[in-house]
Amino acid sequence: MASAIPIMPPPGTATAAGEETNASSSSTNAWQKSTATGPTKTTVSSTTPKPVSLTNSNKTRTCRNIVIHGFCKYEGKGCEFNHDVGKPATSVPSPEISKAKLHVNSPIFKPSNLSSGSVKAESINAPEFVPKHSQVDSNSAAGGAFQDNRPMVQSFVSPMQNSLMGSMSNLAGNFSQFGMGDMSMGGPMSGNYYGEGSVNNYYYQASGAMLHQPLQYHLYNTPLPHVSNLLPHQKTIHGFFISDTLREELHKKNEMVLQTVNAQDYGLPEDLHEYHSLYPLDLTQEKSTEVFGYQSSVYKCMCSEDGKTYALRRIEGFRLTNEVAMQTIEGWRRIKHANIVSIREAFTSKAFGDHSLIFVYDYHPCSKTLYDVHFGPQAQLASQVVVGAPKTTDHVIPERTLWSYLIQLTSALKKIHSAGLAARLIDPTKILVTGKNRVRMNCCGIMDMLTFDTAPNIAHLQQDDILNLGQLMMTLACKSLTATHNISKSIDYIAQTYTQEMKNMILFLMSQPVPMKTVDQIISMLGPRIMQEINEVQTANDVLESDLGRELENGRLTRLMIKFGFINERPEFDMDPAWSETGDRYIIKLFRDYVFHQVDEAGLPVLDVAHVLTCLNKLDAGVDEKIVLMSRDELSCLIVSYREIKACIDSAFRDLSKSK
Ligand SMILES: Nc1ncnc2c1ncn2[C@@H]1O[C@H](COP(=O)(O)OP(=O)(O)OP(=O)(O)O)[C@@H](O)[C@H]1O
Structure with missing residues (x-):
């Protein structure tokens, strides 16, 4: 030098x-x-x-x-x-x-x-x-x-x-x-x-x-035109780092992944198959048997094989009599979709002191169920809506959100039905919200194993999926878990609150199959809405990419x-x-x-x-x-x-x- x-x-x-x-x-x-x-x-x-x-x-x-x-x-x-x-x-x-x-x-x-x-x-x-x-x-x-x-x-x-x-x-x-x-x-x-x-x-x-x-290499990206009203060459100091909300969200997720409890305090096994560090995700004492017919529990855990975090779903007190039933999971393991929680494996265990059937799913930190988001205690506080209540706008789920849910769930159903399977669980407690308006079908494959001996008819189950999707949409649109008890009243409420298109769509989903309804029919009815959804997804992607660009520069400086x-x-x-x-x-x-x-x-x-x-x-x-x-x-x-x-x-x- x-x-x-x-x-x-x-x-x-x-x-x-x-x-x-x-x-x-x-x-x-x-x-x-x-x-x-x-x-x-x-x-x-x-x-x-x-x-x-x-x-x-x-x-x-x-x-x-x-x-x-x-x-x-x-x-x-x-x-x-x-x-x-x-x-x-x-x-x-x-x-x-x-x-x-x-x-x-x-x-x-x-x-x-x-x-x-x-x-x-x-x-x-x-x-x-x-x-x-x-x-x-x-x-x-x-x-x-x-x-x-x-x-x-x-x-x-x-x-x-x-x-x-x-x-x-x-x-x-x-x-x-x-x-x-x-x-x-x-x-x-x-x-x-x-x-x-x-x-x-x-x-x-x-x-x-x-x-x-x-x-x-010394340059920071400019704010996206639709994200900022600054000129391309202007930046606030925040422009050098990712947004505070995203940072907070990511921090919370990372923190959640690392949460642990003392296994003995919760009566949990130290190890379960290749999984350890079990952390209960569902702390409610009274377990419902409504969905599976058995009580179930969910745990976060670490896998000693790959070091990743997974969600274990335990079906309590279930004794698997037919080993062939385990093969039903193979079809589900092949399904990879953005709106379906992927399953990794299933096995039986006596580690909890009973005969348990364990399903291992991908873990999505800080996710909530659709039920928690729209019908949980916090959501209830925010709105006390009953069917037929006077129309106000502050408690209803925005129509845009409803269309987004429907598009995502229809996309998931398309994948499942194309694979010759049926979802069988389209329930607010079994749909995970893993991000803003981002939904994923959870617990796929469980019902197939639990009801293996009854040899269900897949075509009928697929029709049921469409009907269940309609019921879910009605429940959300009316923001009432009992909306399906009085369909005509609920439809009236939907007609008052949302567009004609939304009402027609829910009516179609809940109508009798003549002779059969298919997911493709739903998709063709959704046409223009799908375009809008794609646009919004790509815009959101742009924002994230822009955030990534900023951190890229900061990583270099580090x-x-x-x-x-x-x-x-x-x-x-x-x-x-x-x-x-x-x-x-x-x-x-x-x-x-x-x-x-x-x-x-x-x-x-x-x-x-x-x-x-x-x-x-x-x-x-x-x-x-x-x-x-x-x-x-x-x-x-x-x-x-x-x-x-x-x-x-x-x-x-x-x-x-x-x-x-
Ligand atoms: N794969 C997963 N990744 C992350 N969290 C999950 C996963 N599966 C479930 N959870 C969380 O575990 C909690 C309990 O889930 P669960 O499906 O038992 O809901 P629930 O409302 O308690 O239903 P049920 O009444 O049938 O027990 C929920 O908060 C949910 O967000």
């Missing part, structure tokens, strides 16, 4: 904050000496080194030495600064450099001449970049006033070119300046690097053919932070000159201060997340933008690009791995 050379700008010319440096000064004394690593050239010269005023950390400081670190070679003329911080200036000014306008913020993009191993293949042969704005605000270039309490910041966007970020690729061309108000980092990015010109201005070949644009943590402040290398506080490691340390330890005019810590994210993203991308790093004693400054800092970090991390 090339080191740095101090440069003293002549009086009245440049500041490290990015003002233009007068390269044509004739004085070349101390700045023109060659170095141990070979002659170098610089455009800046001075006879009398004078303090340079810099603004960093919102705090004006005076700096004796400004060091440009690892500047790239220019036109093959060896403009490479390679001296350490604080050492006397020894480089030779090069007139060529003056053409490049030696600013903090002026990128000299000549990748073909770069000797650095960190140069990306994509940038080779790229033409010189001449920034549109060469004058840069000194405050911003130096890191200026970073504290910005305004909730809204502007984000820097650019095309994503790998497949993972494919969905964001439509942002291409929608590049935006990384303004961030006062938090501008200066440099090429703040000079509307991408904003005004098209990509073509920057990345093109002499032949005119477009080059692949280098992958920019890895960067971990690297930082490994490198910075290693006590075992305190006395090691190879790991000293000069050179690469020194730059990393100063960069750490620049990112995290900024202070305001009053010397108070600046806690600006947006600044941290900006810096880390630019670092991870290794952009050519330059920043000024200042030593803690405020005597030296380094002008260094993110690309160079990134190379320092990579090399320091490599050294660490080697030292193992």
Whole structure:
């Protein structure tokens, strides 16, 4: 890694904050000496080194030495600064450099001449970049006033070119300046690097053919237009993370998966077949026998084979007399559907002290039954609805929700009937709600095993499924568990409350089969509603994908932070000159201060997340933008690009791995 050379700008010319440096000064004394690593050239010269005023950390400081670190070679003329911080200036000014306008913020993009191993293949042969704005605000270039309490910041966007970020690729061309108000980092990015010109201005070949644009990994996705009313280049701080509601929901689910109880306290076996850590999901003392004809219990458990969590359904006191009945589960095991809780296996057990039949299903944390959601104690409190009650809108289930339930359950039935099976349990207590309006048929296959000896007629059972679906819809539409006791009154209520379509659909489902009703008939009646459902599902999917995109970026930054943590402040290398506080490691340390330890005019810590994210993203991308790093004693400054800092970090991390 090339080191740095101090440069003293002549009086009245440049500041490290990015003002233009007068390269044509004739004085070349101390700045023109060659170095141990070979002659170098610089455009800046001075006879009398004078303090340079810099603004960093919102705090004006005076700096004796400004060091440009690892500047790239220019036109093959060896403009490479390679001296350490604080050492006397020894480089030779090069007139060529003056053409490049030696600013903090002026990128000299000549990748073909770069000797650095960190140069990306994509940038080779790229033409010189001449920034549109060469004058840069000194405050911003130096890191200026970073504290910005305004909730809204502007984000820097650019095309994503790998497949993972494919969905964001439509942002291409929608590049935006990384303004961030006062938090501008200066440099090429703040000079509307991408904003005004098209990509073509920057990345093109002499032949005119477009080059692949280098992958920019430092970018956050923009909010979806229908999710946010912000402009594409604007973001609130929340825009960097997934939504609070989703985070909370996911946390609760994770927490639920890890819940345990002392098995003995609940009279549960420690192990059951290959399952352990049983956790009762149904704590009601009085078990109903209404649905299965037997009492049943549900437990969450862990599988020692695959480490996953499952839901065990125990049918209590059932003695399986015919082993062949176990085979009925095979047909159900093959069914994989988004609206059916998948079954894994079934077995008998005496571990509970009786003859129990155990069914193992996928576990959906924090799910409730349709009954709990619409008829449970909380739902009852919210509405005291009876059939024939005056029509109000605050207690009825929205029609959109009813259609969504119907579409999902019809889809599940289609799958089941196509497999030559019948659901047999379309009951509010046996339909799980696993997300917002997301339903899944539960307990599939249990009735087949419990009634194996009676050899039921599948065609009749399938007709019953459609009838039961109609009854369920009527129960939900009237929000009354006794709605089916008085069908004509319930239909009247539905006609008053919902559309004619809904009434007709429920009537069809509950009508006598003449000669047979099929799921396909229901599907054709649902036609337009299915289109609407697809649209809503895809919109919800977009939102989740957008959330995922944000976390993707944060995951990347976490890895960067971990690297930082490994490198910075290693006590075992305190006395090691190879790991000293000069050179690469020194730059990393100063960069750490620049990112995290900024202070305001009053010397108070600046806690600006947006600044941290900006810096880390630019670092991870290794952009050519330059920043000024200042030593803690405020005597030296380094002008260094993110690309160079990134190379320092990579090399320091490599050294660490080697030292193992
Ligand atoms: N596969 C599963 N994943 C997660 N939770 C489940 C699963 N199956 C059932 N549960 C939960 O277990 C609890 C009890 O389920 P169960 O089917 O016994 O409902 P119930 O209303 O108690 O019915 P019953 O009166 O027949 O016992 C419910 O809260 C349900 O959400």
